[in-house]
Amino acid sequence: xxxxxxxxxxxxxAGLRIIKKAFNIQEVNIIIPVIVLIVIAVILNPMFLNLxxxxxxxxxxxxWGLVAIGEGLIIxxxxxxxxxxxxxxxxxxxxAVAATTWHLPLVIxxxxxxxxxxxxxxxxxxxVVKLKINSFLTTIAMLFICKGLSKTMxxxxxxxxxxxxxxxxxxxxxxxxPLKMSWTFFFFIGLIIIFQIILKKTVYxxxxxxxxxxxxxxxxxxxxxxxxxxxxxxxxGFLIGLASIVLISKEAVANANYxxxxxxxxxxxxxxxxxxxxxxxxxxIGVLIGIFMMQIMTNILxxxxxxxxxxxxxxxxxxxxxxxLDVRRRRKILGNID
Amino acid sequence: xxxxxxxxxxITKDFVGVRALNNVCISVKKGEILGLIGExxxxxxxxxxxxxxxxxxxxxxGKILINGEQVHFHSSHDALIKGIGFVxxxxxxxxxxxxxxxxxxxHLAENKGLLIKQGEIEKKGIDFLKKENIDxxxxxxxxxxxxxxxxxxxxxxxxSWNPEILILDEPTSALxxxxxVNLFKIIRELKSRxxxxxxxxxxxxxxxxxxDRVVILRDGLNIATYKYAEYNENKIVTxxxxxxxxxxxPSRNVQICEEVLRIENLTVEHPKIKNRNLIENIxxxxxxxxxxxxxxxxxxxxxxxxxxIFGIYPKKSGKIFIEGKEVNIRNERDAIKNGxxxxxxxxxxxxxxxxxxxxxxxxxxxxxxxxxxxFLSYKKENNLAKKYMSMLNIKAPNSDTMVANLSxxxxxxxxxxxxxxxxxxxxLLDEPTKGIDVGxxxxxxxxxxxxxxxxxxxxxxxxxxxxxLAMCDRFIVLTHGRIVDEVEKSKATQENIMNKCxx
Numbered sequence: 001x002x003x004x005x006x007x008x009x010x011x012x013x014a015g016l017r018i019i020k021k022a023f024n025i026q027e028v029n030i031i032i033p034v035i036v037l038i039v040i041a042v043i044l045n046p047m048f049l050n051l052x053x054x055x056x057x058x059x060x061x062x063x064w065g066l067v068a069i070g071e072g073l074i075i076x077x078x079x080x081x082x083x084x085x086x087x088x089x090x091x092x093x094x095x096a097v098a099a100t101t102w103h104l105p106l107v108i109x110x111x112x113x114x115x116x117x118x119x120x121x122x123x124x125x126x127x128v129v130k131l132k133i134n135s136f137l138t139t140i141a142m143l144f145i146c147k148g149l150s151k152t153m154x155x156x157x158x159x160x161x162x163x164x165x166x167x168x169x170x171x172x173x174x175x176x177x178p179l180k181m182s183w184t185f186f187f188f189i190g191l192i193i194i195f196q197i198i199l200k201k202t203v204y205x206x207x208x209x210x211x212x213x214x215x216x217x218x219x220x221x222x223x224x225x226x227x228x229x230x231x232x233x234x235x236x237g238f239l240i241g242l243a244s245i246v247l248i249s250k251e252a253v254a255n256a257n258y259x260x261x262x263x264x265x266x267x268x269x270x271x272x273x274x275x276x277x278x279x280x281x282x283x284x285i286g287v288l289i290g291i292f293m294m295q296i297m298t299n300i301l302x303x304x305x306x307x308x309x310x311x312x313x314x315x316x317x318x319x320x321x322x323x324x325l326d327v328r329r330r331r332k333i334l335g336n337i338d
Numbered sequence: 339x340x341x342x343x344x345x346x347x348x349i350t351k352d353f354v355g356v357r358a359l360n361n362v363c364i365s366v367k368k369g370e371i372l373g374l375i376g377e378x379x380x381x382x383x384x385x386x387x388x389x390x391x392x393x394x395x396x397x398x399x400g401k402i403l404i405n406g407e408q409v410h411f412h413s414s415h416d417a418l419i420k421g422i423g424f425v426x427x428x429x430x431x432x433x434x435x436x437x438x439x440x441x442x443x444x445h446l447a448e449n450k451g452l453l454i455k456q457g458e459i460e461k462k463g464i465d466f467l468k469k470e471n472i473d474x475x476x477x478x479x480x481x482x483x484x485x486x487x488x489x490x491x492x493x494x495x496x497x498s499w500n501p502e503i504l505i506l507d508e509p510t511s512a513l514x515x516x517x518x519v520n521l522f523k524i525i526r527e528l529k530s531r532x533x534x535x536x537x538x539x540x541x542x543x544x545x546x547x548x549x550d551r552v553v554i555l556r557d558g559l560n561i562a563t564y565k566y567a568e569y570n571e572n573k574i575v576t577x578x579x580x581x582x583x584x585x586x587x588p589s590r591n592v593q594i595c596e597e598v599l600r601i602e603n604l605t606v607e608h609p610k611i612k613n614r615n616l617i618e619n620i621x622x623x624x625x626x627x628x629x630x631x632x633x634x635x636x637x638x639x640x641x642x643x644x645x646x647i648f649g650i651y652p653k654k655s656g657k658i659f660i661e662g663k664e665v666n667i668r669n670e671r672d673a674i675k676n677g678x679x680x681x682x683x684x685x686x687x688x689x690x691x692x693x694x695x696x697x698x699x700x701x702x703x704x705x706x707x708x709x710x711x712x713f714l715s716y717k718k719e720n721n722l723a724k725k726y727m728s729m730l731n732i733k734a735p736n737s738d739t740m741v742a743n744l745s746x747x748x749x750x751x752x753x754x755x756x757x758x759x760x761x762x763x764x765x766l767l768d769e770p771t772k773g774i775d776v777g778x779x780x781x782x783x784x785x786x787x788x789x790x791x792x793x794x795x796x797x798x799x800x801x802x803x804x805x806x807l808a809m810c811d812r813f814i815v816l817t818h819g820r821i822v823d824e825v826e827k828s829k830a831t832q833e834n835i836m837n838k839c840x841x
Contacts, residue, residue, distance in 0.1 A: 197713075200714075201713040201714050202712070202713060202714065203705045203706075203709070203714065206698070206701075206702070206705055206714065209691075209693075209694070209698075210691055210694075210702055213691040213692065213693045213694060214687075214688075214690075214691055214692065216687065216688045217688060217689065217690065217691055217702075218691075218702075219669075219670045220670055220680060220682065220688060221674075221702045221703040221756070221760075222670060222671050222674035222675075222703060222760075223671075224671060276693070280691070280693045280694075281693045330693075
């Protein structure tokens with residue numbers, strides 16, 4: 001069906017174009033599905049717009065959202081990290097054990113916890129970049145290692161934080177809710193904005209896009225693609241550490257089952273939000289929108305009182321749709337290069 | 339009963355922002371060899387995709403008629419069944435199957451039983467190749483075939499459907515001179531058996547040699563049609579380009595200066611075969627503002643020489659001196675730091691970020707240039723892109739255009755802009771005009787001349803001898819990874835250079 005609009009270069013209305021240009025955002029097209037989702041949610045259960053419910057959405061979103069930021073960066077450079085959920089679990093457990101069983105001061109435990117995830121991610125990154133092992137394989141291995149270690153350290157039982165010195169300070173901090181919204185939400189949004197600026201407005205960000213788009217071209221242009229690919233793993237490791245500390249400060253308990261599925265959610269959010277799963281295209285705003293959509297969907301399912309297992313089914317279907325969208329998008333740009 | 343076996347009437351096809359075909363009408367007579375010529379970007383590929391069903395009915399305006407009857411294709415398979423065979427430009431064969439399997443892979447469903455009998459396919463293959471008089475052996479593993487033979491295989495595969503019309507899309511781009519002669523022989527044989535051939539190319543000499551009629555496309559329009567008796571090279575070029583090219587190879591008046599690059603005893607090991615070297619003991623020098631040509635047959639080590647100078651292949655031994663000082667080039671970053679820049683042969687694989695637009699590609703190698711303090715300045719980037727787009731005459735709606743939507747010639751200009759933007763002292767060009775239309779080639783030659791005027795020194799690799807002879811000041815001849823001779827422009831002719839290549 002030949003759309004006569006194709007003849008015009010200016011196909012979008014002026015308003016959208018201005019927004020796109022101002023924020024250099026390509027993802028304005030995805031906001032429409034988000035609005036549709038919100039409308040559906042409200043119709044299904046008007047409680048959706050209840051401030052408490054929104055606060056819950058914000059809180060949940062901002063925890064695995066931190067992890068999704070890191071995952072987004074890794075995917076932009078053309079790799080994957082399947083171990084992020086398991087790393088969160090391991091880190092929470094490690095922190096709890098360090099603060100209670102090993103009686104380390106709280107601050108030291110926090111620092112060590114973050115160092116742990118940074119180290120683990122760096123190891124993954126080095127294996128991928130220097131030994132050229134496929135990132136899927138490397139990080140699946142890391143996933144098993146982390147899962148095993150967390151189960152071992154806890155003897156498969158949850159670890160309470162309370163006995164640790166300074167824990168009440170941490171927990172008090174964790175429960176703060178400025179403006180009725182969890183402070184982690186603002187923290188998360190802040191990081192999204194920072195990384196959006198880094199991606200779009202800095203040399204480093206441009207190098208990330210180039211490396212993911214075509215690492216040969218990037219190398220020929222003088223970019224140290226090994227460094228770029230490794231650096232995003234390290235950043236992701238740091239964000240995972242932060243997410244773990246935040247999670248503990250809210251839950252007060254470390255459980256080896258934390259973070260299960262977070263990597264898949266992160267990848268789904270990233271794909272829905274417009275970061276191409278093959279690397280080289282997308283932005284943090286897109287990741288934010290993807291995270292938002294995933295969280296709203298989960299929330300809808302909870303409000304509809306659908307059980308957890310069905311939620312997995314929905315996640316699976318959403319991932320397939322997201323992948324189809326991604327492939328379509330790439331084809332449109334690359335013009336069906338088969 | 340109409341004498342036209344194929345007619346396309348009033349074909350119009352649009353992409354976002356671009357009208358690729360504009361009311362194109364073409365008639366093909368049964369049994370003729372029709373040439374379709376035009377610059378890249380003229381609409382040839384698009385027209386072919388309309389005819390062979392890759393753009394299905396409904397995605398364009400206009401009619402297709404076969405033997406007077408209108409047809410609608412919903413896929414390329416439809417077109418195949420209706421008698422339109424297509425041989426695409428890129429070599430596209432299944433390397434690990436044998437010749438017979440490659441030919442009949444599309445027909446396996448015709449077998450009534452569930453199992454495929456190996457022997458049957460081979461027998462079918464032998465019979466078929468004999469009938470069509472094609473020089474291929476069924477058992478040969480395709481991976482081992484030369485490019486010329488692989489292409490022959492693709493033609494055989496298309497012929498296995500017994501098409502009345504065979505379309506060949508730029509068939510000679512990967513072929514040696516011998517293979518081309520062979521290909522033309524086969525085309526003439528097809529004609530003598532009553533098949534119709536549509537031969538698409540951007541090379542004028544091929545049109546002159548093998549076609550009965552030619553249709554010239556430019557900017558999506560059918561500009562003119564000529565019968566063989568009317569063929570006039572200059573007229574056809576003018577039709578193709580839209581302007582008269584007075585001098586295909588522009589002259590250069592540049593003062594060559596002192597030595598800027600010296601290579602001593604460069605040796606690079608073969609990455610896979612032990613005790614074999616890709617290039618051995620290569621020594622030469624390059625003067626400032628000079629254009630040095632590397633000549634040789636395919637496999638003689640030209641690309642490897644450029645790549646190892648640029649640090650892509652690790653050196654076994656050898657020294658590199660830039661402006662008299664020895665430099666250590668271990669990788670691409672070292673090369674760029676020392677003022678080198680490489681434009682590779684394959685722009686889609688190694689030259690451009692295909693997911694990005696023009697301005698992001700141009701700025702990539704020198705982002706420092708567009709910084710405003712700590713952050714990138716979009717304004718500076720836009721201006722930079724504008725500057726290069728006008729300097730190199732890159733045709734696109736604006737600098738936000740995705741490079742994937744540009745024609746080959748314009749894409750190559752973006753690659754060259756990117757290299758220029760890095761302010762190189764020495765530019766290494768590997769087949770800079772490969773797969774590019776006549777008009778853009780001429781523009782690129784002018785750009786090369788301008789660059790030398792700006793102080794850049796160039797080493798150029800090209801398989802088109804006339805181009806090299808016209809553009810270079812000096813030639814180095816390579817065979818089997820070694821330098822066999824060095825020739826000044828004044829002493830070089832097509833014959834003596836070619837002879838040296840075979841030494």
